[in-house]
Amino acid sequence: MSSNHFLRLSELSGLVSEVMEQVFQGRGFWVIADVTSHSYKPGKNHHYFDLVEKEPGSSTLLARFSARAWNEGSDQIAVFEETTGQRFTNDINVLLLVSVNYHAAFGLQLVVHNIDVNFTLGTLEKQKQANLARLVDENPDHVRLADGEYVTFNQELHLHSVLQRLAVISSSTSAGYEDFQHTLQNNKQGYAFTVDAYFTVVQGENNARYIVEQLIAIYRSGINYDAVIIIRGGGAQTDLLLFEQYAIGKAIARFPIPVITGIGHQKNQTVADLMAHTALKTPTQAAEFIIARNRDFADYISLLQNSIAVRAQQHVSACQQEVYVMHQTLRQAAYASLNTANNKLQRRGNELAHIGQIKCLEEKLHLTHLSDRFAKLPDQLLFERQCELDTLNAKLGSNVFSNLINHRQRLEMHALVLRLLSPDSILRKGFAILKLKDDVIDRSKAIKIGDEVQITTADERLTANITNITKHDRG
Template sequence: MSPIRLSDLAFTLEAVIDEAFGQKAVWVVAETSDIKNYPDRGYCFLTLVDRESAGRETLAKMEACIWRRNYHTIGNFEQETGVAFARNIQLLLLVSVSYSPVYGLRLEILKIDPSYTLGNLERERQAVLDSLVKDHPDLIWLEAGQYITANQLLPRPAVMQRLALITAPNSDGWRDFRHELAQNPFGYDFVVDEFLTQVQGQGAERAICGQLERIRTNGVAYDAVVIVRGGGSQLDFGSFDTYLMGQTVAGFGIPILAGIGHERNISITDLLCHQSVKTPTKAAAFLIEHNRQFEESCLQLRERLRMVAREALLSARENLDRETERLRFVSHTYLRGRHTDLAEKAVTLRHLDPSNVLKRGYALLLRNGRILTHTTNIQPNETLQVQMYDGSINVVVSQ
């Protein structure tokens, strides 16, 4: 068989592929790899691979590109899914097939289907949740369509002041959280122990769970554990969607407050922790508002106590006035009765006054100034005195 030139073979392949795929688009499922993105130029080169699901063996690999006319599909995909266009994502792609004798076979990506990616992420997350419910029914269970966990049922302290903070060092989430706490308008003080660690990327879930174990065993009675990180793509939150994180958070013995994403992200950690808010700033605002509610209740109780005390004093004053008036009336009545008695006794005494008795014609018989009332001891020839109203005289007893 006579050899042919390479260009003849290439032109033949170009004709065959153009006949089979020219002016046609095909939906394919593939995983991204080796991405070279040039946003300023408006194009992107990448490799698409198809791997065996079990052993991750590569079954196929093809080069692909996104040209300027379709470059907007990357932004549309990221906006709709919250997932960064990055390597190792399985995507549903609308592609056209082309072959160049110089550049070889290449796929041009025309469109990315965001619903496929969202569905995959949701299926993976649901599978993790189903496994947690099955494996740990004492820590997590479904009730009226809602996931209930042991951590959610922990009593919330009236004041959350002693905090354990898990976050990345010098991150935006760390700065936002600490700034919001420090600048609270009520002047509340918080004691924050920092447990700094990576919160995204390979190994992040084990690093976070390791810090939770440190918090559990260090003997400090924390009011709450706060896990914060700034916003990012859905894949950046992968460490918060794992089986290990779900199990650790659901059964943790201290209330966990999660502020690990933005409005689009709801992770397994969000679903299973004691309280989920969307950002580090909102996590701090939640703690401030929680403590403010306690202060408000104290202020209301103080006002209620003031009102009760005022009412009690008014009632006591009214009772005192009433009893005072009653005492005044009783005393007046008693004294008036005593005054009448004294007046009657004074009249009696005046009647019994010896001078008044003498005035009525009576006389007193005295011996040496002592009144005699019996005749037994009176002797004949004894001199006695007779006291009359207007004076006294001496008499001699003759018989």
Template sequence: MQALSLFELNEFIRRITALNFPEPLWLRAEIAQYSFARGNHYLNLVEKEDNNSKGVIAESEAVIWSRNFLKIKSSLEVPVESILQEGLEVMFRVQPEFHERYGFKLIILEIDSAYTIGKLAVERQKIIQELREKQLLDLNSRLPLPRVIQNIAVLSTDTAAGYQDFMEHLSKNGFGYTYETTLFKMAMQGENTVEEALQNLKRIRRSTKPFDCVVIIRGGGAKLHLKAFDDFGLSEAVAQFPLPVITGIGHERDESVLDMVAHTSLKTPTAVADFLITHNFEFENSIGHLALQIKRSIVTRISGEKIRLNDFTNAIKHLSHGVVRQNQQLINQAESNLPGLIQNRINLSKTTLDHLGGMVELLNLEKTLSRGYSISTDEAGKIIKSPEAIKEGEILYSRFKKGTVTSKITKDKKN
């Protein structure tokens, strides 16, 4: 049985590969892994089934030799590093090669950045439209910001220059404001960005700390570095987040989908710090204006009350003078009427006394007896007023003007 050696087989495959691919060709594939060493850039390219992140149906190794990398870098309108990101689908011009020892490789000669940018733009528009249909684009922006912002949840990486600028600018605000920030570390580019951001948002939601808002910041970078911030799942989570989300992802010209759904979108981390400082300053300023208005209101009220008090004082003085004059007139009138009243009282009293004197005179016993009347009494001296008070055998004394007659009752004839 004739058998081929491994070298002979691989040499045969190399010749077949060279024969079937005499010229470079354009290939689209997703970058699954990326690394570089000694000037060479190594990629693991994959194709997935229906954009399923786990359903890989094809895979191959690729390389950009250092001599080709410089040519590619100078030919692109965007930084080549922004294209060579894990998770991006890229259009490459490649030369398939097979080496007897190192196996099959795709030698990358050119990169079509327009394909990647265009594909991302189409996907971005689809995401925006879906968010619009779900009425999520302005949902977070309708949340009210606290009057004073102090407790801030920050999504960033502590090694990023943008984060350091943000913290320094916030602490050296010039107004003496203090802020309490809590950093939730996450990758700000690459395939882990979305997942780490979502996990941190869940942690913030579960936290017992009373955060006032969430800040997402990163340093500057190429447009394609913002791919993670065009993700639908992350944008949806931010739109529906119960706290205001403020973004400053460090790109002057391009707006990410995350910027569109955030409560407030700013260009840089420093701009976010300025926004937070200005927000608190406006509140302090409004308090100052309110205090001034209260002071002015108090001064106006006091002035008005002083005027009213003076008016009341003058009215009381005028009224008191009138009352005094009226009472003086009454006193004068009473003084002039008093002698007549006294004389009338005396005359009335004299008439009454005369009348009473006449009555007393009429009741005088001697006067009564002199007019022919008599008074009868029993032995005890009790005046007899009716026949019923007399019994047979009793002694009766009858007094007349000129004497007393003693009688004995022998017969009672009362009827």
């Protein structure tokens, strides 16, 4: 074969380069492809990977290109990761702006200049919405959509007013777990907590099963936890894809203990957040929520305590006022009763004295009338009846004297009765007046053991303390 019939490889490469420059120089293409064989050199800030397209529904390759992202492309990938929360890695579908580059030593390559964030966000959102729809369709007894909000079995569980026994799912090296513990242990109220850690991997979208396994371990422990806390902190935002997975959402939605999430994100809620009983942004906020809930309960108890104290004071004041009114009423009734008795005795004495006076006056008038009648009789009657008059006069004198004696005895008897009925006479018979705080004690006055009473006798006033009370049977 002559030298005119073959080319050196470098010569062929040069021809290819000329053709590539004529066709592709200065041109860029937006292409959709999957990323494979990815590697990253942090020192150089270079990405090396392949872009592939597979036949739908199979693993058959339709196209493959080597690709590189330097300087401009690497910066755009960093923006992409920060915006989407998706790590630029294998098995993601992306829309890239690339140029075609041919190098004699390295062959044909695609150089990345830009990456469409909105395309990936849309893809991630579609995946998220697909997982949410699947949760509703496949778990109708535990997940439902009501007025645009997801309602789960876990969300409808009663969250205790006091949260003390906690199970925490986190990475053992997570800064978020340290923040969570620090916030709980240093609460100003001095609340005590029992925290059981269930450490596992909390990053990597393919590691959902590890979190599910820890939830199963918590359930099988048989411990009556007040809540389960899933926290993550200190990692990249791209690690949040783990919490968008269907398996985690299903496990949380069906879990029989309230789940609180604090997975360290500031943007939209993940599937795990939407399925959990309470979703918070960070581990610290999760700890603050628990402390605040306990504080709310303590404040409520303090409010009840103050309310009870106020009502008790009001009741005591009302009772004191009622006792005072009863005291005044009894005192007035006692005085009125004594006055009535005194007035009755006085009236009875006056009546008896008046009756005696009237009786004496009647007898005196009767005698005067008889004397007048006899004085008017003729002298002969006086003479004839002189003996009779003498006899009658003697008889009358005897009767008058006898009547006077009888009436005097009656008056003396009435006076004796009056004296016997007087308080002084009653006291001299051995009776006594019993008073409590200067009030005469009768049936309506209640005496209690320990009361100090005053006893008034005919000659003395005594003070005594009640040590025993026994009911007296009048029968």
